[in-house]
Amino acid sequence: MMKQQTLFQGKLTKQKDLFIPFIVAGDPHPDKTIQYALRLQEAGADVLELGVPYSDPLADGPVIQKAARRALDAGMSLRKAVEMVPELRKAGLNIPVVIFTYYNPVLQYGHEAFIDALEENGVEGLLIPDLPLEESEDLNERTKEKDIELISLVAPTSEERIKRIAEQARGFLYCVSSLGVTGERKEMAPETLSFIEKVKEHSSVPVAVGFGISSNDQVQLMRKHADGFIIGSKIVKLIESSLEVEKSGDEQEGLRHFSDEVNELVQA
Amino acid sequence: MLTSMPNHKGRYGDFGGKYVPETLMAPLEELESALDEAMQDEDFLKQYNEELKEYAGRPTPLTYADKLTKELGGAEIYLKREDLLHTGAHKLNNAIGQALLAKRMGKDKIIAETGAGQHGVASATVAAKLGLSCKVFMGEEDIRRQELNVFRMKLLGAEVISVSSGNGTLKDATNEAIRYWVANCEDHFYLIGSVVGPHPYPRMVRNFQRIIGDETKEQMTRDIDRIYACVGGGSNAIGMFYPFLEDEVELVGIEAAGKGVDTPEHAATLTKGTPGVIHGSLTYLMQDENGQIVEPYSISAGLDYPGIGPEHANLFKTKRVRYESITDDEALDAVKRMSRAEGIIPAIESAHAIAQAIKEAKEMSKDQAIVINVSGRGDKDMATLMEHFTEEGLQ
Ligand SMILES: Cc1ncc(COP(=O)(O)O)c(C=O)c1O
Numbered sequence: 001m002m003k004q005q006t007l008f009q010g011k012l013t014k015q016k017d018l019f020i021p022f023i024v025a026g027d028p029h030p031d032k033t034i035q036y037a038l039r040l041q042e043a044g045a046d047v048l049e050l051g052v053p054y055s056d057p058l059a060d061g062p063v064i065q066k067a068a069r070r071a072l073d074a075g076m077s078l079r080k081a082v083e084m085v086p087e088l089r090k091a092g093l094n095i096p097v098v099i100f101t102y103y104n105p106v107l108q109y110g111h112e113a114f115i116d117a118l119e120e121n122g123v124e125g126l127l128i129p130d131l132p133l134e135e136s137e138d139l140n141e142r143t144k145e146k147d148i149e150l151i152s153l154v155a156p157t158s159e160e161r162i163k164r165i166a167e168q169a170r171g172f173l174y175c176v177s178s179l180g181v182t183g184e185r186k187e188m189a190p191e192t193l194s195f196i197e198k199v200k201e202h203s204s205v206p207v208a209v210g211f212g213i214s215s216n217d218q219v220q221l222m223r224k225h226a227d228g229f230i231i232g233s234k235i236v237k238l239i240e241s242s243l244e245v246e247k248s249g250d251e252q253e254g255l256r257h258f259s260d261e262v263n264e265l266v267q268a
Numbered sequence: 269m270l271t272s273m274p275n276h277k278g279r280y281g282d283f284g285g286k287y288v289p290e291t292l293m294a295p296l297e298e299l300e301s302a303l304d305e306a307m308q309d310e311d312f313l314k315q316y317n318e319e320l321k322e323y324a325g326r327p328t329p330l331t332y333a334d335k336l337t338k339e340l341g342g343a344e345i346y347l348k349r350e351d352l353l354h355t356g357a358h359k360l361n362n363a364i365g366q367a368l369l370a371k372r373m374g375k376d377k378i379i380a381e382t383g384a385g386q387h388g389v390a391s392a393t394v395a396a397k398l399g400l401s402c403k404v405f406m407g408e409e410d411i412r413r414q415e416l417n418v419f420r421m422k423l424l425g426a427e428v429i430s431v432s433s434g435n436g437t438l439k440d441a442t443n444e445a446i447r448y449w450v451a452n453c454e455d456h457f458y459l460i461g462s463v464v465g466p467h468p469y470p471r472m473v474r475n476f477q478r479i480i481g482d483e484t485k486e487q488m489t490r491d492i493d494r495i496y497a498c499v500g501g502g503s504n505a506i507g508m509f510y511p512f513l514e515d516e517v518e519l520v521g522i523e524a525a526g527k528g529v530d531t532p533e534h535a536a537t538l539t540k541g542t543p544g545v546i547h548g549s550l551t552y553l554m555q556d557e558n559g560q561i562v563e564p565y566s567i568s569a570g571l572d573y574p575g576i577g578p579e580h581a582n583l584f585k586t587k588r589v590r591y592e593s594i595t596d597d598e599a600l601d602a603v604k605r606m607s608r609a610e611g612i613i614p615a616i617e618s619a620h621a622i623a624q625a626i627k628e629a630k631e632m633s634k635d636q637a638i639v640i641n642v643s644g645r646g647d648k649d650m651a652t653l654m655e656h657f658t659e660e661g662l663q
Contacts, residue, residue, distance in 0.1 A: 054560065055561045058450075103545050107550075108555065108558065129289050132287075132288065132289075133293075135285055154290060155290045155294075157290075157454070160294075176291060180447075181451065
């Protein structure tokens with residue numbers, strides 16, 4: 001018997017070659033986030049990772065740290081980021097949305113109230129980078145009840161943990177390309193490919209690779225070896241440069257610049 | 269039983285755990301099994317105890333503060349003299365333990381975070397002694413106010429990395445140390461300086477610091493009524509308290525009230541904070557209603573931290589330990605008073621414990637006795653003290 005599809009799976013139009021961009025909600029302003037999200041969808045994004053800014057993001061490098069600071073200064077919070085999702089839909093965003101947040105804001109929101117809010121606002125997925133398998137039991141149960149995917153991560157150090165994590169993975173499995181925090185990497189380590197292979201052996205959901213992907217060459221490599229690729233810091237950088245263009249031109253020109261750059265980054 | 273905590277998941281009651289990126293889960297598991305093996309190994313324990321004795325100068329004395337006792341006219345006051353330990357603070361007990369473990373695990377590169385610079389100095393010291401390389405992450409503001417310790421670390425051969433995010437204090441240094449560790453966990457050992465961080469760090473650091481309380485118990489020739497210790501992350505306090513948890517002794521931890529707990533400028537985590545996750549552990553912390561961490565403040569770099577060890581969170585919740593807070597001004601007064609009464613210049617951190625003890629000792633009867641953990645000496649604080657005590661202030 002076929003397993004019933006989750007909301008997230010139902011919205012995915014393919015199982016391979018998934019382009020998953022990450023942006024920080026409210027960077028530099030909530031209205032802007034909507035514009036960038038739409039442009040990313042136009043450029044072929046299959047899932048949107050909507051990052052919630054956090055004061056002390058342990059898994060993030062300087063680029064996303066700075067974006068988080070800009071967004072926090074603009075008044076963004078977990079609550080507001082979740083409530084932004086219906087506005088994204090209204091503006092025309094159809095792809096599934098995964099809320100990416102550190103755990104402490106979730107804890108303050110309250111597990112039950114938070115998962116209810118995700119459901120009410122039509123969020124399909126949740127990713128918490130500092131909540132490993134061992135600490136995620138309660139949220140795992142609660143998200144399942146509401147048909148929301150709790151996305152898991154595997155890292156190059158995971159080794160014996162890979163099987164355990166991959167077998168219960170939902171939505172897609174986030175494969176951390178290499179040691180370290182988010183940020184561009186000039187080159188992908190050769191071990192990355194064998195690591196991806198190993199993860200794919202155990203995973204029944206698409207395996208998407210993130211951390212460091214910042215060039216078209218790397219995108220091509222991931223197209224070949226993984227089911228998808230996640231781009232964070234590089235997209236945030238493109239937002240920064242589109243804001244620069246905007247300063248000397250107008251808003252549309254900034255957005256056009258952003259689209260061009262994204263298209264170039266992910267072109268086949 | 270409080271002494272049997274944490275459980276296998278690293279929980280002290282509701283608190284503790286491992287809230288870290290997946291990349292760090294395997295290194296933490298590796299650390300835990302290496303630690304458990306080492307602590308069962310007679311040779312390892314013998315080496316640790318020998319270094320404490322022959323190198324660090326343990327046992328530290330328990331000094332009867334006769335003049336201060338007389339001046340206050342209340343309980344007898346005893347001082348546990350961690351200020352006399354090599355490098356000038358209790359931090360070395362833990363640094364020796366962890367560095368020996370690092371070596372046993374075959375990791376010859378250590379990283380550390382530091383606030384007051386005492387843990388940085390302790391780490392740089394053992395790194396020199398054991399032939400390890402050492403990188404110390406330190407906030408920009410702390411580099412300014414603990415200049416002397418920065419120079420000591422460099423003289424000892426360590427690399428000091430300046431951290432400018434946040435307020436440039438201990439929280440930010442810890443963030444950056446963790447980020448560096450995530451990128452380099454395969455061959456680096458992260459030597460945490462207090463009973464904070466993900467399991468098994470709080471347990472490990474406590475066990476390397478409990479020597480303070482164990483010695484005190486042995487040295488004390490009469491009953492103790494109360495014990496005082498300052499609390500930043502909480503390592504000197506838990507080291508002192510842990511062996512007494514099942515005894516009939518009142519335990520008092522003192523946090524930094526900065527400019528006052530009713531101002532935004534303090535570091536009184538238990539007095540004013542709420543449960544949350546910081547640096548991989550569920551504990552109390554200073555945060556806003558959206559769960560963003562709030563920047564703390566204290567004149568004392570070692571207490572200027574928005575979190576606290578998870579074991580303290582549980583001792584607070586179960587009311588086994590009473591937590592109080594002391595302002596900058598009260599701590600500075602206590603530095604001066606202890607200097608003049610006993611000829612001991614304490615660290616400003618330790619002076620928080622002294623200030624609370626002074627308040628309470630005079631209300632106690634003459635046949636009672638208290639112990640204050642003097643976690644460190646004041647040499648490192650001379651620049652700060654000179655800013656605050658003008659010539660008139662010293663009259
Ligand atoms: C002398 C001294 N006491 C206390 C502390 C606070 O740390 P903990 O609460 O872990 O003992 C420090 C930290 O730098 C210190 O240098």
